[in-house]
Amino acid sequence: MTFNGPPRRCIRLAVDHLNKNSQLDERASRIYLDNAATSWPKPQSVLDAVADYYLNHGSAAGRGVAADAVQVDRAIQLVRAKLSALIGAEDSNHLAFAFNGTDALNMAIRGVLRQGDHVITSVLEHNSVLRPLHYLKQLGMIDLTIVDIAPTGIVDVEQLEDSIVNNTKLICISHVSNVLGTVQPVKEIGSIEKPDQCLFLIDGAQSTGHLPVDVNAFGCDFFASSGHKGLLGPLGTGFLYSSDRAIEQLEPYRLGGTGTSSEKTEQPNEMPFRLESGNLNVGGILGMGAGIEFIETKSVASVQSHLNDLIRQFLDFASDQTGIKVFALDQQNLGAGVVSFQIDSMSPSEVATVLDSQFGIQVRSGLHCSPLVHKTIGSDKLEGTVRISVGPSNTAEDIDSLIDAMAQLMSA
Ligand SMILES: Cc1ncc(COP(=O)(O)O)c(C=O)c1O
Numbered sequence: 001m002t003f004n005g006p007p008r009r010c011i012r013l014a015v016d017h018l019n020k021n022s023q024l025d026e027r028a029s030r031i032y033l034d035n036a037a038t039s040w041p042k043p044q045s046v047l048d049a050v051a052d053y054y055l056n057h058g059s060a061a062g063r064g065v066a067a068d069a070v071q072v073d074r075a076i077q078l079v080r081a082k083l084s085a086l087i088g089a090e091d092s093n094h095l096a097f098a099f100n101g102t103d104a105l106n107m108a109i110r111g112v113l114r115q116g117d118h119v120i121t122s123v124l125e126h127n128s129v130l131r132p133l134h135y136l137k138q139l140g141m142i143d144l145t146i147v148d149i150a151p152t153g154i155v156d157v158e159q160l161e162d163s164i165v166n167n168t169k170l171i172c173i174s175h176v177s178n179v180l181g182t183v184q185p186v187k188e189i190g191s192i193e194k195p196d197q198c199l200f201l202i203d204g205a206q207s208t209g210h211l212p213v214d215v216n217a218f219g220c221d222f223f224a225s226s227g228h229k230g231l232l233g234p235l236g237t238g239f240l241y242s243s244d245r246a247i248e249q250l251e252p253y254r255l256g257g258t259g260t261s262s263e264k265t266e267q268p269n270e271m272p273f274r275l276e277s278g279n280l281n282v283g284g285i286l287g288m289g290a291g292i293e294f295i296e297t298k299s300v301a302s303v304q305s306h307l308n309d310l311i312r313q314f315l316d317f318a319s320d321q322t323g324i325k326v327f328a329l330d331q332q333n334l335g336a337g338v339v340s341f342q343i344d345s346m347s348p349s350e351v352a353t354v355l356d357s358q359f360g361i362q363v364r365s366g367l368h369c370s371p372l373v374h375k376t377i378g379s380d381k382l383e384g385t386v387r388i389s390v391g392p393s394n395t396a397e398d399i400d401s402l403i404d405a406m407a408q409l410m411s412a
Contacts, residue, residue, distance in 0.1 A: 153181075
């Protein structure tokens with residue numbers, strides 16, 4: 001395949017590079033700083049778990065009485081229990097596997113909202129929250145309030161509280177912003193006084209595995225997350241935790257075979273079958289289970305402190321440079337492994353293209369699927385930000401290489 005890119009010099013260089021190196025395996029020496037999109041590399045134990053399933057098992061979970069099918073189902077329930085323990089959920093049946101964070105968010109949003117409901121969300125949110133809500137609003141089903149953030153990148157809790165009305169059914173807020181890295185005051189939001197029917201959904205796509213999660217302490221009714229980011233599982237994994245009161249109101253958004261109550265044409269009401277229609281991504285879930293073990297062996301606290309060190313290292317460099325503008329994070333608020341910036345002389349996409357093509361450093365540029373926050377932070381004029389996002393495998397040397405590359409870029 002030949003790429004015909006735009007004419008600017010640095011993009012031309014990148015296009016030439018792509019044309020010369022169209023094989024993925026030729027990029028083996030890259031430094032990967034895009035863990036907020038999906039984490040890489042996966043631990044060997046994750047790859048081994050996936051390979052073991054496909055090489056030595058291969059049965060569908062919860063389908064049939066063959067010994068292998070039963071064994072695979074048990075292994076899946078073990079991952080369910082492990083993941084429940086990681087997020088502080090008492091009953092592992094309250095945790096449903098999903099195919100990614102988006103799927104989990106849709107399970108909650110599409111599962112509880114009804115005609116005439118009011119929903120509150122924030123400008124920080126990802127399109128996986130904004131689009132389903134916008135769709136329901138366009139249908140005339142819900143009213144939507146979108147609250148602002150302070151210059152610190154933190155949701156305006158007072159504005160959120162003031163937006164609650166009698167028919168507010170759902171509050172959706174991300175735990176960690178995927179653009180700014182800022183950690184949101186979910187405990188405080190969870191403890192706000194709300195009408196009885198009002199449920200609190202946390203989008204934990206950027207926090208699970210990087211920060212301690214305790215669904216009870218957060219006072220949330222839903223916690224939706226990807227399994228392929230901080231949990232280090234394969235793509236195609238995610239999950240939704242639901243509280244007792246959420247389950248009372250929750251309709252399935254995907255219906256079909258569950259391997260249970262097959263004589264009935266109605267969807268089973270029991271959790272997790274209510275939400276888990278169709279074959280699970282067994283290989284992916286077992287891989288995610290190995291990812292959770294990997295994180296637990298290190299401990300979430302030590303992963304968090306490692307990510308903080310790397311972010312601090314970058315901020316130390318950036319704070320000495322007049323040509324770099326970092327959004328929202330500072331030395332006091334190190335966020336959770338994600339930082340966004342712009343440099344004076346180049347657009348974010350040019351920076352990302354040159355870092356990749358000239359230095360083998362993979363970062364992300366653009367809006368990061370979170371369109372509203374850019375207007376608030378003023379990054380919309382340059383079409384978004386450059387985002388670096390670190391994972392447990394990144395090292396201080398990776399950040400040194402980034403800093404070196406940035407220094408060369410800015411002096412060119
Ligand atoms: C905050 C946030 N929510 C939701 C998602 C969607 O997750 P997934 O890609 O697993 O569907 C992402 C992915 O980047 C995200 O950053």
